[in-house]
Amino acid sequence: DVAFVIDGWALEIALKYYRKAFTELAILSRTAICCRVTPSQKAQLLSIVNAKHMKAPCGAKLIRVGVLEILVELLKSCDYRTLAIGDGGNDVRMIQQADIGVGISGREGLQAARAADYSIGKFRFLKRLILVHGRYSYNRTAFLSQYSFYKSLLICFIQIFFSFVSGVSGTSLFNSVSLMAYNVFYTSIPVLVSVLDKDLSEKTVMQHPQILYYCQAGRLLNPTTFAGWFGRALFHAIVVFVITIHSYAFEKSELEEVSMVALSGCVWLQVFVVTLETNSFTKLQHLAIWGNLVVFYMINWIVSALPRSGMYTIMFRLCRQPSYWNTMFLIVAAGMGPVLALKYFRYTYRSSKINILQQAERLGGPILSLGNIEPQTRALDNDLAPLSISQSKNGRNSVFEPLLSDSPNAVRRSFGPGATFDFFQSQPKSSTYSRNKDN
Amino acid sequence: MKLSLKLEDQQQNQNPILFKAKIPIAVFGLPFLSAFSATHHHAAAASDKLSLSLRTHFPTGPSLKLSYNTPTTTANSGAGKMDTSPKPKSKSKKPKYSRFTQQELPAWKPILTPGWVIASFVAVAILFIPAGLLCLSASERVVEIVDRYDDECLPDSYSNKGDSFIQSKDTNKTCVRTMKVPRKMTAPVFIYYQLDNFYQNHRRYVKSRSDKQLRDRSYADETRDCKPEDNLDGDENEPIIPCGLVAWSLFNDTYKLSKGNKVLDINKKDIAWKSDTEIKFGSDVYPKNFQKGELIGGGELDETKPLSEQEDLIVWMRTAALPNFRKLYGKIYSDLEANETITIVIQNNYNTYEFGGEKRVVLSTMSWLGGKNDFFGIAFLTIGGICLFMAINFILLYVCKPRPLGDPSYLSWNRNPNGL
Numbered sequence: 001d002v003a004f005v006i007d008g009w010a011l012e013i014a015l016k017y018y019r020k021a022f023t024e025l026a027i028l029s030r031t032a033i034c035c036r037v038t039p040s041q042k043a044q045l046l047s048i049v050n051a052k053h054m055k056a057p058c059g060a061k062l063i064r065v066g067v068l069e070i071l072v073e074l075l076k077s078c079d080y081r082t083l084a085i086g087d088g089g090n091d092v093r094m095i096q097q098a099d100i101g102v103g104i105s106g107r108e109g110l111q112a113a114r115a116a117d118y119s120i121g122k123f124r125f126l127k128r129l130i131l132v133h134g135r136y137s138y139n140r141t142a143f144l145s146q147y148s149f150y151k152s153l154l155i156c157f158i159q160i161f162f163s164f165v166s167g168v169s170g171t172s173l174f175n176s177v178s179l180m181a182y183n184v185f186y187t188s189i190p191v192l193v194s195v196l197d198k199d200l201s202e203k204t205v206m207q208h209p210q211i212l213y214y215c216q217a218g219r220l221l222n223p224t225t226f227a228g229w230f231g232r233a234l235f236h237a238i239v240v241f242v243i244t245i246h247s248y249a250f251e252k253s254e255l256e257e258v259s260m261v262a263l264s265g266c267v268w269l270q271v272f273v274v275t276l277e278t279n280s281f282t283k284l285q286h287l288a289i290w291g292n293l294v295v296f297y298m299i300n301w302i303v304s305a306l307p308r309s310g311m312y313t314i315m316f317r318l319c320r321q322p323s324y325w326n327t328m329f330l331i332v333a334a335g336m337g338p339v340l341a342l343k344y345f346r347y348t349y350r351s352s353k354i355n356i357l358q359q360a361e362r363l364g365g366p367i368l369s370l371g372n373i374e375p376q377t378r379a380l381d382n383d384l385a386p387l388s389i390s391q392s393k394n395g396r397n398s399v400f401e402p403l404l405s406d407s408p409n410a411v412r413r414s415f416g417p418g419a420t421f422d423f424f425q426s427q428p429k430s431s432t433y434s435r436n437k438d439n
Numbered sequence: 440m441k442l443s444l445k446l447e448d449q450q451q452n453q454n455p456i457l458f459k460a461k462i463p464i465a466v467f468g469l470p471f472l473s474a475f476s477a478t479h480h481h482a483a484a485a486s487d488k489l490s491l492s493l494r495t496h497f498p499t500g501p502s503l504k505l506s507y508n509t510p511t512t513t514a515n516s517g518a519g520k521m522d523t524s525p526k527p528k529s530k531s532k533k534p535k536y537s538r539f540t541q542q543e544l545p546a547w548k549p550i551l552t553p554g555w556v557i558a559s560f561v562a563v564a565i566l567f568i569p570a571g572l573l574c575l576s577a578s579e580r581v582v583e584i585v586d587r588y589d590d591e592c593l594p595d596s597y598s599n600k601g602d603s604f605i606q607s608k609d610t611n612k613t614c615v616r617t618m619k620v621p622r623k624m625t626a627p628v629f630i631y632y633q634l635d636n637f638y639q640n641h642r643r644y645v646k647s648r649s650d651k652q653l654r655d656r657s658y659a660d661e662t663r664d665c666k667p668e669d670n671l672d673g674d675e676n677e678p679i680i681p682c683g684l685v686a687w688s689l690f691n692d693t694y695k696l697s698k699g700n701k702v703l704d705i706n707k708k709d710i711a712w713k714s715d716t717e718i719k720f721g722s723d724v725y726p727k728n729f730q731k732g733e734l735i736g737g738g739e740l741d742e743t744k745p746l747s748e749q750e751d752l753i754v755w756m757r758t759a760a761l762p763n764f765r766k767l768y769g770k771i772y773s774d775l776e777a778n779e780t781i782t783i784v785i786q787n788n789y790n791t792y793e794f795g796g797e798k799r800v801v802l803s804t805m806s807w808l809g810g811k812n813d814f815f816g817i818a819f820l821t822i823g824g825i826c827l828f829m830a831i832n833f834i835l836l837y838v839c840k841p842r843p844l845g846d847p848s849y850l851s852w853n854r855n856p857n858g859l
Binding site: 078161165166167169170171173176198243246247248249250251252253254255257258259279280281282283284285307310313317321322323326330333334339340341343344347349350357358362396432 | 542
């Protein structure tokens with residue numbers, strides 16, 4: 001656990017003479033605090049750094065942004081994920097340079113906020129941004145992307161299997177209307193509402209910020225999880241295909257009917273897969289998931305009522321046959337049974353940390369934790385003194401204008417020559433997970 | 440009688456009174472008490488007030504009060520706006536609160552507890568095992584006689600030359616077969632012909648038809664997809680109706696059944712889907728130029744009957760999804776007793792020898808599930824059994840190796856608080 005504090009002069013010397021060693025130090029340390037650099041020091045940096053972004057010779061204005069931008073670029077070149085936060089116009093370039101730029105819209109205007117990927121109102125909101133919203137966003141994105149692959153793979157695999165029984169001639173089991181409607185109507189609505197999904201409540205996350213480790217560095221979206229979804233698509237395709245062609249064999253074997261049975265099986269499986277993967281069900285989610293099933297049948301009834309369509313009366317015939325519903329039950333049970341069993345087994349006997357917290361939270365009771373870094377009342381103390389990349393107008397170290405006038409830390413000027421900034425790092429592809437910045 | 444004067448310096452929330460005075464006065468010789476007060480708000484959202492009141496000395500009694508309110512301008516007009524409403528507010532940039540945008544919608548958050556999971560597996564097992572037994576029993580009750588005849592109906596002189604047997608016009612295609620009824624078959628008994636290794640689901644085959652032409656007389660020339668069976672000898676003005684390979688390959692074996700001496704009537708009406716006979720195949724479309732080319736693919740059609748009455752064609756044109764399929768030939772509306780011998784006279788017209796296909800004739804009764812299909816019963820029983828097995832496993836695991844849910848001591852940072 002290494003942290004270093006460096007001020008402007010030292011930073012300049014380090015970058016000039018000891019760049020490699022300094023880079024290594026930066027990589028090894030958890031926290032870095034770089035103090036304010038005054039313009040006079042920066043004037044000399046121009047000669048050192050002949051980076052591409054330092055074009056104009058008329059120096060001072062550009063040099064002002066140079067130092068931190070250089071640092072960001074340094075870290076990025078070492079495959080770090082960098083986050084830069086700033087509030088003023090001179091932070092814009094640093095914010096744009098970093099992987100994640102956060103701008104604070106505040107007293108120094110909206111320039112940084114406009115250039116940033118995320119803009120917040122106060123520095124202390126950064127914690128919520130990363131811990132709460134960033135985490136939720138990562139979960140939801142991971143689910144959405146893998147689910148989209150899954151539902152398309154399901155259809156593709158079924159078509160491939162069908163080609164084995166159709167003389168490998170390229171007959172499509174599903175007609176074009178069904179395929180188009182599958183992607184647009186039958187499977188897109190449930191995931192649109194996955195934007196409301198929360199695996200852990202905010203309170204739990206705030207109490208256990210260490211959980212962020214388990215949501216970073218590709219924990220939820222990596223080749224292994226993708227292989228899991230791929231395998232699930234393959235397994236479900238096998239289930240749907242085998243059950244359909246054996247249930248609808250011999251005298252029931254008719255291309256349109258078999259096609260509709262297979263498609264119904266797919267849609268039913270989707271519904272249950274989404275249900276199993278959703279962590280919190282609001283009314284909207286219930287409506288989207290079950291309503292989606294209703295919409296599927298209604299659309300097909302409507303198409304089945306058109307005499308000119310190839311699907312005329314297909315759905316009506318099917319819904320009257322007991323073997324259709326038997327097939328649906330079989331497909332759902334055979335498809336979801338192993339998935340549910342596996343998920344339950346891993347949830348109970350090989351729980352991930354998220355699962356443990358989920359269980360603790362839902363079963364009620366306070367979650368006591370030894371390593372509790374952040375009891376709620378002290379939350380504000382962790383906000384550091386307001387950051388400022390630029391120097392104040394008069395450039396004196398002792399006095400500076402806090403960025404946020406109503407920051408509770410405004411009085412803590414004793415923290416020394418004011419400008420501080422933190423940057424977040426995550427380690428690329430190594431076995432230990434990223435260092436979570438809490439303090 | 441007293442005069443009192445009160446000056447307040449402290450700002451209080453409710454009514455910051457600047458100054459209040461009570462003065463006894465006499466009106467028409469009667470003693471009254473008058474009060475005069477002024478309030479002033481420094482903060483926003485209040486008004487200044489001057490009031491004058493007149494009341495009696497009695498503890499309770501009427502009083503008269505005159506007051507004058509003025510709206511004030513705030514001392515630090517940070518919003519920079521002066522409004523004349525009684526309670527001015529500063530402009531707030533806070534977005535309007537709604538439970539949806541703040542993601543605070545009430546949610547049901549289920550977790551996988553052992554109770555629920557084991558219960559659902561047991562429920563599935565309880566539902567599926569009886570259902571499987573039911574389906575098996577339904578399939579058992581169906582009586583089915585299957586007889587493969589394409590190899591038997593080929594004379595020995597033509598063995599291995601089945602295609603030339605069919606294509607030659609001189610050979611006798613009649614074939615007599617006998618079948619024994621194993622159990623009583625109650626009417627209606629369905630007669631199917633089963634083809635194996637016939638790929639009605641091949642892409643070029645499936646495409647080779649024209650639904651428009653089948654439906655409507657005026658679309659007789661719509662033969663675009665039907666190549667090579669689109670028109671007669673390449674003459675554009677002589678389209679084949681119905682065009683396409685599907686119709687061209689019409690199955691044309693015929694069966695005549697008899698029981699002892701009695702001929703069994705085969706009802707060939709209503710064997711096709713009603714929607715097909717009513718809509719898909721027009722009642723004013725007549726076959727034309729059909730099977731007149733060099734290559735004969737199957738049966739011929741009666742040119743005097745409209746397509747909507749050609750039920751064999753309609754049944755054949757419902758393309759099958761798999762290479763082994765059965766299509767309805769006809770129905771018998773009389774019972775067949777057990778151990779009876781049924782004689783079938785088959786006209787072995789259809790050429791499956793060319794591609795190694797197989798032909799069978801099937802007599803079958805129907806149940807609520809359809810024909811004889813053990814798959815449902817077996818599948819239900821298998822899945823029910825597996826679910827029961829899983830439920831028992833989970834119960835054993837739960838009993839032998841209990842693991843309390845949500846135990847924070849399993850969190851790695853609690854086990855090892857110093858390192859992470």
